[in-house]
Amino acid sequence: MALTAWVSFSFIRPLRERAGTGSEALAQAVKLAILEKLVNAAFGVAAPCVFARHRLGPREAARAATLCCSSVRPRGGMTMDDGVFLERFSRGELSGFAHLDHVRVVYLYTLRAGRDAAVELTRAGLRALTGRLGVPEKYHETMTVAWVRLVSERAAAEPGRDFSAFVEDNPRFQRKDLLEDYYSPEVLFGAEARGRFVEPDLRPLPGERLPGGL
Structure with missing residues (x-):
């Protein structure tokens, strides 16, 4: 240091x-x-x-x-193979989980299983990860669903690309605060939005709602 x-x-x-x-x-x-x-x-x-x-x-x-x-992107793409990355994520075994790791998870699950399954798989992985780290209260349902709706809409339009190329051509997904374009802080960071999915109050998310009103 x-x-x-x-x-x-x-x-x-x-x-x-x-x-x-x-x-x-x-x-x-x-x-x-x-x-x-x-x-x-x-x-x-x-x-x-x-x-x-x-x-x-x-x-x-x-x-x-x-x-x-x-x-500064590593040669050959991301440093961890997509399959290994998703497997470790699903088990809550990643040593770190940055913002772009979250976007990558959603993107890969969307390509492999579709948008609806991406929500379920991302939710399960995040709960496993936060539970393993001893901070299960950090899981946020609205953020999980909203990021799937944002990323999956672009992923569906640009199939067959690796994640590095996808995020390079969609630089807005590098913004950790992107959801604040759709939600006011009072709604996004409220207790209700953490526990269940809440629709945005500033502008609508792209795509149709997921099953169950998500």
Whole structure:
């Protein structure tokens, strides 16, 4: 961790301080994000891409996120085989579960079993994972169903692609806060939405409702 701090202080902090505006800010943000992801991968620091967002416009920030994630993508795709990944997820045996892991689970289950089954399989896996980690109360039903409805709608339109290509062409799925475009914080983070699926109050989710009103 001392080495990580040294790299951050010596390289990442100066990049942040030098970030300007416009195209210069975009270039600096991409360099910063790539370096941070490499440090995270090398030293096991679980953190997302971080940009000087207050100096970038929305379009530039989105473009920087896409460039960052594609630039440091491991050769050959994801580091764990899809089948092994899903098997470990279903057993609650993953050592870590980042946001894009959640998206990947939904995408793969949708391709393999269809949207309806993806809900059931994702729900079971998340409950197994949170239970194994000793935090079963962290499971959130509305987030689970809503992410399936969002991702499955695009997955159905783009079948036969690997996950890396899918998420690169659909960069909005890299946003952990994407559901806040559909739900107000009061609804999404309320007790009712955690326990059962609640329809959004800001804008409708794509696709038809799932069986049972989901």
